[in-house]
Amino acid sequence: MKKFIKTAALLLALALMLAGCVKVDVTDNEEKPGEAVTTETDSATDTETYGASLEELTANTVNGTITLETGETINFELYPDLAPKTVENFVKLANEGFYEGTIFHRVISGFMIQGGGYDADLNAKEADSIVGEFTDNGFTNELPHARGVLSMARTNDPDSASSQFFIMHADAPHLDGLYAAFGKVTDEESLAVVDSIAAAETETVVPGVFEDVPVTPIVIKSVTIDE
Numbered sequence: 412m413k414k415f416i417k418t419a420a421l422l423l424a425l426a427l428m429l430a431g432c433v434k435v436d437v438t439d440n441e442e443k444p445g446e447a448v449t450t451e452t453d454s455a456t457d458t459e460t461y462g463a464s465l466e467e468l469t470a471n472t473v474n475g476t477i478t479l480e481t482g483e484t485i486n487f488e489l490y491p492d493l494a495p496k497t498v499e500n501f502v503k504l505a506n507e508g509f510y511e512g513t514i515f516h517r518v519i520s521g522f523m524i525q526g527g528g529y530d531a532d533l534n535a536k537e538a539d540s541i542v543g544e545f546t547d548n549g550f551t552n553e554l555p556h557a558r559g560v561l562s563m564a565r566t567n568d569p570d571s572a573s574s575q576f577f578i579m580h581a582d583a584p585h586l587d588g589l590y591a592a593f594g595k596v597t598d599e600e601s602l603a604v605v606d607s608i609a610a611a612e613t614e615t616v617v618p619g620v621f622e623d624v625p626v627t628p629i630v631i632k633s634v635t636i637d638e
Contacts, residue, residue: 465553468493473502474597475636477510479629485578485601487561489594493552494544497563497572497593504538504574505634515629516621520609521581525564528575531628533621538574545569546588556586559596559605580609 472488479485491498504510504527513536515526529535544550548569556562556579564575572591596602611625 463492463551465493468551469554473498473636475502475505475634477634478632479604480632483604483607485604486597487594487601488597489561490554493554494550494591494593496541497544497591500538500541500573501576501593502636505636508633509536509538509574510631510634513631515608515625515631517577517623518609518611518613518625518629519580519623522583523577523579523581524605524608525575525577526629526631528564528573531630533616533624536574540568540571540573543569543572544591544593550591552588552592554592554595556583556590556592557595558582559602560592561594561596562586562590562592565590578605580605 469490469492471490471492473491474486474488477485477487489498489501510527512530513527514529514531515524516529516533517525527536542548543563543565545552554560558579558581560579562577562579563572564577565572578596596605608625608629611627611629613623614626615622616624
């Protein structure tokens with residue numbers, strides 16, 4: 412069955428590439444730590460948060476939990492004053508049950524774990540794109556991509572983030588200002604779960620399309636937001 416899924420995924424990827432419409436997920440120009448992305452954008456500058464400190468912009472929090480099918484949990488907090496559109500979108504998708512059955516499909520130890528876009532058979536789940544609330548796109552967002560921080564995956568288009576997110580396994584300052592960081596993991600037990608996911612055995616299913624995929628699917632049972 413797994414061989415069939417890999418073959419089907421390969422054929423689909425080849426067809427998409429021939430059609431010129433492959434959508435590269437996550438941090439596609441900085442697959443390895445130490446590389447960086449530079450972008451140009453005509454997006455309007457967000458002036459509402461200029462002048463506020465990072466401490467002020469992260470004082471108000473929305474809390475929630477990612478529960479895996481194994482029963483393990485990752486507790487997190489989100490910062491609606493720092494990245495309001497990003498947090499609103501994530502909360503909306505979580506409350507709609509969008510993330511149920513999705514997987515962490517890209518796992519790189521010492522960098523990050525990424526999920527929220529595919530099911531265990533690597534079928535894509537689509538969601539509407541949102542504006543990229545990060546400094547290089549004209550927004551005030553100085554939250555560093557440190558261990559445990561949540562941030563939004565995107566393509567080279569600065570406003571292409573939708574449902575996919577990643578959690579930093581280790582500090583990656585080369586991402587700062589280039590991706591919409593919007594929250595962080597809140598306790599050591601949850602960070603231990605991130606470490607466990609990051610340590611998973613991975614494989615390349617389709618070169619250039621599905622790489623660093625856990626051999627055993629790491630499935631999200633639910634993402635819940637505290638009332």
